[in-house]
Amino acid sequence: xxxxxxxxxxxxxxxxxxxxxxxxxxxxxxxxxxxxxxxxxxxxxxxxxxxxxxxxxxxxxxxxxxxxxxxxxxxxxxxxxxxxxxxxxxxxxxxxxxxxxxxxxxxxxxxxxxxxxxxxxxxxxxxxxxxxxxxxxxxxxxxxxxxxxxxxxxxxxxxxxxxxxxxxxxxxxxxxxxxxxxxxxxxxxxxxxxxxxxxxxxxxxxxxxxxxx
Numbered sequence: 001x002x003x004x005x006x007x008x009x010x011x012x013x014x015x016x017x018x019x020x021x022x023x024x025x026x027x028x029x030x031x032x033x034x035x036x037x038x039x040x041x042x043x044x045x046x047x048x049x050x051x052x053x054x055x056x057x058x059x060x061x062x063x064x065x066x067x068x069x070x071x072x073x074x075x076x077x078x079x080x081x082x083x084x085x086x087x088x089x090x091x092x093x094x095x096x097x098x099x100x101x102x103x104x105x106x107x108x109x110x111x112x113x114x115x116x117x118x119x120x121x122x123x124x125x126x127x128x129x130x131x132x133x134x135x136x137x138x139x140x141x142x143x144x145x146x147x148x149x150x151x152x153x154x155x156x157x158x159x160x161x162x163x164x165x166x167x168x169x170x171x172x173x174x175x176x177x178x179x180x181x182x183x184x185x186x187x188x189x190x191x192x193x194x195x196x197x198x199x200x201x202x203x204x205x206x207x208x209x210x211x212x213x
Contacts, residue, residue: 025051026053026061027071027075029050029051030069031075039069039123042069066123069123069126073127074132074136077136078136081136081140083103084140087099092154092156093150093151097144097170101170102197108174108179141167144171145164148163157205158205159206166204169200173200179196
């Protein structure tokens, strides 16, 4: 889109901008409470209190806790989509997967909300029926599986592992308890990142002399 087209587009009204800003604040608060308390424990009242609005005002944006927390997870997946799309074009497939793993671990260390919820949680059930989330995760999976296939073809990753196994191993790092355990033992972020990346990739990278079955 050129500059003139951008300038000619009508700007959102002040009311619309305020509505969007409040909605963003609600999603941010929900994300934080999801991370701190979990879906089962957090309440809509706590989210409204964190934003500084009445619960009735929150319901003008979201129908309930399921809807609100689904929006928070979708927001997180959108961040992942932007990250994948902005990776430098000159990175090879394994470097892209390494960058993805590093980013997921940094989110964890920054105490961001996990991109994947427990499979048995009520939130996971809600996400299964959310078309926006399912579509976004399908796009994310397509990108990552493409890089995995390229890395396997290039002999960078083990070809005896199904691509889905490698995909799940990488995405699962967004909810890996190992990071918190190492931090509680007094290790620094740089050490934790190096060790977790090494222990994850060491089982995925093609090793010299490895015999495929």
